[in-house]
Amino acid sequence: MNYRAGTVPLLAIIAVAIAAYAVLFASSYDLRVLTVSGIYVILVLGYQFIFGHAGALSLAQGAFFGMGAYVTGILGSQLGWQFTATFPLSILVPALLAATIALPVLRLESHYFALATLALDQGLLLIAINWEAVTGGANGLPGVPGIVIFDFAVPRGLALLAFVWALAAGAAALAWWVMHGLYGLSFTVMRETPLAAGALGIDRAALRFVAFVLSAAYGGAAGALFVHTIRVISPEVLGFAIMVTVLTMTVAGGRTQIVGAIIGAVLLIHLPEWFRGLEQYYLVAVGVALLLVILFAPDGAAAYLGRRTVKSQNNPQPNITPPDLCPARTSGLKITGLVKNYGGVRALAGVDLNVAPGEIVGLIGPNGSGKTTLANLLTGLDRPDSGCIILRDKDITGLPAHRIARLGIGRTFQTPQLAPSLHLVDAVAAAHAGDGDVDLATARADARAILAGLGLTTRADQLCRNQPHGVRRSVDLAAALARRPSVIVLDEPAAGLTQDEATTLAAVLRTYAANGAAVLVIDHDMTFLLPLAQRLVCLDAGHVIAQGVPDEVVGEPAVIAAYFGAAVTTP
Amino acid sequence: MPTPSSLLALIGVACGAFALTNAASAQSKPVTIPVLVPLTGFLSLEGTSQRNGADLALREVADDSVRYDVSDTATSPEVAVNALERAMTGDNVVAVVAPMLGTQMLALVPLADEFKVPLVTVSGTAKITELGSPNVYRFFPGDVVVKQAHARYAVEELGIKKPAVVFQTTAYGQSGRVELTRNLQALGSPPVIEEAIDVSVKDMLPVLSKVRAAGADALLLHLHAGSTALVIKQARAAGINLPIIAGSAMHQPQTAALLEPSELAGVCAESGSSPISGGNPKIDDFAKRYRAAFDSEPDAFALGQYDAVRMILAAVNAGARTPDAIRQALANNSHDGLAMRYRSDGKGNMAHDAVIICYDGAGRTPNIVKRYENVTGAR
Numbered sequence: 001m002n003y004r005a006g007t008v009p010l011l012a013i014i015a016v017a018i019a020a021y022a023v024l025f026a027s028s029y030d031l032r033v034l035t036v037s038g039i040y041v042i043l044v045l046g047y048q049f050i051f052g053h054a055g056a057l058s059l060a061q062g063a064f065f066g067m068g069a070y071v072t073g074i075l076g077s078q079l080g081w082q083f084t085a086t087f088p089l090s091i092l093v094p095a096l097l098a099a100t101i102a103l104p105v106l107r108l109e110s111h112y113f114a115l116a117t118l119a120l121d122q123g124l125l126l127i128a129i130n131w132e133a134v135t136g137g138a139n140g141l142p143g144v145p146g147i148v149i150f151d152f153a154v155p156r157g158l159a160l161l162a163f164v165w166a167l168a169a170g171a172a173a174l175a176w177w178v179m180h181g182l183y184g185l186s187f188t189v190m191r192e193t194p195l196a197a198g199a200l201g202i203d204r205a206a207l208r209f210v211a212f213v214l215s216a217a218y219g220g221a222a223g224a225l226f227v228h229t230i231r232v233i234s235p236e237v238l239g240f241a242i243m244v245t246v247l248t249m250t251v252a253g254g255r256t257q258i259v260g261a262i263i264g265a266v267l268l269i270h271l272p273e274w275f276r277g278l279e280q281y282y283l284v285a286v287g288v289a290l291l292l293v294i295l296f297a298p299d300g301a302a303a304y305l306g307r308r309t310v311k312s313q314n315n316p317q318p319n320i321t322p323p324d325l326c327p328a329r330t331s332g333l334k335i336t337g338l339v340k341n342y343g344g345v346r347a348l349a350g351v352d353l354n355v356a357p358g359e360i361v362g363l364i365g366p367n368g369s370g371k372t373t374l375a376n377l378l379t380g381l382d383r384p385d386s387g388c389i390i391l392r393d394k395d396i397t398g399l400p401a402h403r404i405a406r407l408g409i410g411r412t413f414q415t416p417q418l419a420p421s422l423h424l425v426d427a428v429a430a431a432h433a434g435d436g437d438v439d440l441a442t443a444r445a446d447a448r449a450i451l452a453g454l455g456l457t458t459r460a461d462q463l464c465r466n467q468p469h470g471v472r473r474s475v476d477l478a479a480a481l482a483r484r485p486s487v488i489v490l491d492e493p494a495a496g497l498t499q500d501e502a503t504t505l506a507a508v509l510r511t512y513a514a515n516g517a518a519v520l521v522i523d524h525d526m527t528f529l530l531p532l533a534q535r536l537v538c539l540d541a542g543h544v545i546a547q548g549v550p551d552e553v554v555g556e557p558a559v560i561a562a563y564f565g566a567a568v569t570t571p
Numbered sequence: 572m573p574t575p576s577s578l579l580a581l582i583g584v585a586c587g588a589f590a591l592t593n594a595a596s597a598q599s600k601p602v603t604i605p606v607l608v609p610l611t612g613f614l615s616l617e618g619t620s621q622r623n624g625a626d627l628a629l630r631e632v633a634d635d636s637v638r639y640d641v642s643d644t645a646t647s648p649e650v651a652v653n654a655l656e657r658a659m660t661g662d663n664v665v666a667v668v669a670p671m672l673g674t675q676m677l678a679l680v681p682l683a684d685e686f687k688v689p690l691v692t693v694s695g696t697a698k699i700t701e702l703g704s705p706n707v708y709r710f711f712p713g714d715v716v717v718k719q720a721h722a723r724y725a726v727e728e729l730g731i732k733k734p735a736v737v738f739q740t741t742a743y744g745q746s747g748r749v750e751l752t753r754n755l756q757a758l759g760s761p762p763v764i765e766e767a768i769d770v771s772v773k774d775m776l777p778v779l780s781k782v783r784a785a786g787a788d789a790l791l792l793h794l795h796a797g798s799t800a801l802v803i804k805q806a807r808a809a810g811i812n813l814p815i816i817a818g819s820a821m822h823q824p825q826t827a828a829l830l831e832p833s834e835l836a837g838v839c840a841e842s843g844s845s846p847i848s849g850g851n852p853k854i855d856d857f858a859k860r861y862r863a864a865f866d867s868e869p870d871a872f873a874l875g876q877y878d879a880v881r882m883i884l885a886a887v888n889a890g891a892r893t894p895d896a897i898r899q900a901l902a903n904n905s906h907d908g909l910a911m912r913y914r915s916d917g918k919g920n921m922a923h924d925a926v927i928i929c930y931d932g933a934g935r936t937p938n939i940v941k942r943y944e945n946v947t948g949a950r
């Protein structure tokens with residue numbers, strides 16, 4: 001959660017406005033609706049972790065909400081337990097449930113994940129309805145007590161409102177604390193460019209796990225507060241309507257901003273109340289209002305307001321000395337007998353390849369020869385069927401991408417993988433997200449220095465989505481270099497670059513290799529690759545058909561027949 | 572110069588005049604009776620009937636001494652509680668027409684106790700009058716009444732020995748199932764099978780197959796309107812021609828409209844009343860006015876809610892202008908309504924009669940075939 005300058009004043013304005021309204025103008029009904037809004041703020045903040053930050057469409061938030069509600073409802077109404085005991089349990093139980101089911105559920109992606117989480121919700125709903133002895137069945141259980149803390153009963157009205165919103169503020173502060181630094185950046189990278197996340201050492205599974213458990217904990221807290229205000233627990237708290245409501249709040253308000261959670265919750269709770277006088281037609285009015293919000297603020301109301309309140313950030317650019325980039329450790333790469341099949345297609349048929357520290361190896365071959373497959377196997381984006389990849393005497397074959405990245409292999413992609421919503425400096429700084437001992441300020445300082453070395457000082461605070469292709473390639477490289485990998489694999493880095501950009505790129509790579517890195521460059525541009533590479537390897541149909549000094553390789557008949565079709569003139 | 576005694580007398584007169592003015596003002600000040608009913612969601616059909624019944628009664632007030640507005644409570648307790656909170660911000664609220672959905676009522680009762688305002692409803696959920704609240708008044712026979720009539724008619728009149736009970740997985744369904752099963756057991760004909768159906772289920776054949784396999788000799792339904800119609804239609808299509816004795820949803824004209832008359836042959840249902848069945852001039856007149864006002868057929872929920880509001884209005888006309896006075900009237904008076912005579916059993920259960928209606932297979936208007944009066948002996 002990387003807040004722009006307008007966010008904090010906006011939060012302050014909202015807080016003052018709500019407080020003034022509550023104290024000066026609100027009736028008991030208004031206070032109640034505002035109280036419920038505060039509860040939904042907590043629920044939406046939780047949902048933002050998994051849906052907003054992690055980018056996973058979970059349909060279990062209603063289930064966690066309902067579970068928290070049932071824990072408080074049953075313990076409060078049947079056993080007479082007080083808030084001080086039931087509230088922590090209402091947070092803990094859904095969090096434990098989420099942690100338990102995370103292993104099978106979080107392995108799923110997109111709609112499979114959504115369906116699995118929906119199944120959880122429906123399963124709990126069935127239990128709530130049919131386990132009548134414990135849950136009260138469809139009737140539910142009346143008699144849930146109000147909030148009592150050490151014999152002090154929080155009365156309805158202003159006191160309850162203040163209590164709920166204080167908890168909402170605490171929940172918001174915790175969300176900010178979790179998401180405000182490099183950790184938050186890693187979520188953005190994971191959500192917007194999952195391929196790049198692994199290559200930058202970001203452990204997607206761990207992030208998704210944390211987000212899922214946090215969403216459950218927040219959901220449980222909201223459910224507990226909700227049942228204290230309703231005073232009855234019934235299966236409606238597990239109904240899909242709750243899930244739809246929280247999803248709508250998150251989309252309408254904003255998927256990742258705290259302000260968005262507040263706006264979404266307050267808006268969605270109040271809209272039906274404002275139109276309630278229309279009797280059965282109020283749903284039409286609510287629908288039209290929501291449609292307008294989505295039309296005019298497709299990224300959520302918070303993003304819309306943010307665009308209007310935030311002035312352009314033209315930070316003065318300090319004089320930055322580009323660093324002399326050196327790999328963290330020097331190590332070569334040794335590949336033996338690497339095989340990869342996709343069904344009946346053999347992409348790699350036993351490739352042997354070494355890249356020594358300080359060496360730049362060019363990898364060429366016709367389309368479909370297996371170059372990108374080799375890069376993907378080296379960097380953990382895919383698993384080989386057989387063969388061995390050795391880095392610093394350690395077999396890294398088949399390890400997950402983030403672990404390979406942390407062991408020292410970096411890469412760039414054919415299509416630069418940059419999170420569109422990040423500024424250039426943060427897209428590069430995110431490369432340090434997997435390093436637990438680096439803070440955001442340090443990472444940003446390093447990122448600025450690397451960008452300066454690539455001639456991008458003035459663009460550092462611009463958004464990635466607004467950059468031309470050449471800049472995006474340079475930032476992709478900068479992010480890879482920020483990890484100081486021992487081995488760097490570049491997939492067509494010169495494609496689409498101008499002559500000047502390609503020259504700069506070649507210079508950077510030469511320097512990095514000279515400092516001890518092993519560099520593997522895949523490219524079709526011989527004017528770029530031949531002067532750069534010290535050794536050339538040619539792949540065809542998954543086999544290495546030639547390797548050696550570039551001038552000799554390009555002259556080999558097999559290479560000419562398979563790739564060039566005619567003799568190549570060395571520039 | 573006025574003497575002290577004359578000054579005191581003057582102050583006394585002024586105070587007396589002020590008190591009288593206030594009293595007169597209280598008498599002339601309009602009372603408000605908010606109508607909070609489910610107009611959307613799976614209970615919209617029943618909720619609309621409830622709204623119409625209350626609305627018809629309130630329209631009959633000739634002057635502006637009674638105000639009301641209608642709010643949709645949908646189907647969640649949260650919306651209902653919000654609606655009550657909002658309604659209570661109105662001027663001089665003396666009673667509230669409350670939703671018939673049991674879970675909403677369970678959430679509203681503690682709030683009504685805090686506001687000290689009586690709720691009148693046609694909810695059948697047994698638990699709402701078992702909470703010890705002095706503010707709940709039910710003008711539709713509860714499960715304790717109608718399920719006894721339901722079971723007795725099946726066993727005593729039709730000679731059913733092996734009934735199958737199919738109920739809804741809602742508060743209404745589970746609450747009624749408990750009473751129905753208890754009465755069947757007490758009558759010596761325990762269910763041979765009990766099956767629950769979610770309101771979203773459209774394919775009833777699996778349940779009907781189980782019923783057939785269990786060897787049931789009658790189908791006792793306790794379902795909402797949509798599910799009731801689906802079970803009957805699919806049972807008849809599957810050749811299951813067992814007697815069907817349904818819950819009160821079947822008495823609704825809108826439910827019967829979903830079925831062909833031939834499918835309704837052999838179908839009976841329990842209810843608090845059946846305003847379209849005819850035979851009572853006052854109820855016939857009510858039905859006529861209802862049709863003119865809403866262009867639809869009245870049902871027992873509408874009539875029950877109509878009677879409830881008429882009882883409140885009678886109390887208002889008799890001088891009850893505060894929630895407490897209305898509560899006293901509801902708790903202690905009896906009221907000869909169109910459907911039946913209402914009197915509280917001390918817990919807020921006002922309705923103690925039930926009827927059994929049956930369709931003859933030639934039309935969609937049922938006949939009242941059996942009346943069970945003062946079933947619990949509480950009146």
